[in-house]
Amino acid sequence: KGTIELNGMHFRAFHGVLEEERRSGGDFVVDFRCGYPFADALRSDHLSDTLDYSAVYALIAKEMAVPSQLLEHVAGRIAAAIRAAYPQMGEAFIRITKLHPPVGGPADAASVSLYF
Numbered sequence: 001k002g003t004i005e006l007n008g009m010h011f012r013a014f015h016g017v018l019e020e021e022r023r024s025g026g027d028f029v030v031d032f033r034c035g036y037p038f039a040d041a042l043r044s045d046h047l048s049d050t051l052d053y054s055a056v057y058a059l060i061a062k063e064m065a066v067p068s069q070l071l072e073h074v075a076g077r078i079a080a081a082i083r084a085a086y087p088q089m090g091e092a093f094i095r096i097t098k099l100h101p102p103v104g105g106p107a108d109a110a111s112v113s114l115y116f
Contacts, residue, residue: 001090005033006053009060014067015074018102022067027099029109030060032082035090051086059085071096071112079116092116 009030014022040049059081068074075094082092094114101110 001035001037001039003033004036004038004051004053005031006056006060007031007033009057011061011064013064015069015071015098016102017069021102022069026101028064029097029099030064030078031095031097032056032060032093034082034086034092036086037088037090051089055085056082071098071110072114075112075114079114083116 009032011028011030012025013028014025015028016022016026034051036051038050040046060078063074063078063081066074066077068077075096078094078096079092082094083089092115094116095111097109097111099109101107103110
């Protein structure tokens, strides 16, 4: 068993509690990591024997395009979509980071992390 990671995925999305966030959008960074049984891929050199991270990116991009008030909700949808596509996946982690969140003062980022 090994680990597969897809880090630093950048999206412009319309998540947030404030109306301005949902209207103007914001910049987000998503990181993903999971355990995966890729012993077959070590021998075969075939994409079908491992997790296709371009397909995972597409699942994440699809969910990031659906506006939500809460990043927790977005993370839950992403987790459900990836788990449905890759039921053999082991424990996984996703972090969604909102750059420059509107918190009433200087802040580089706010993040939500989900282990699933």
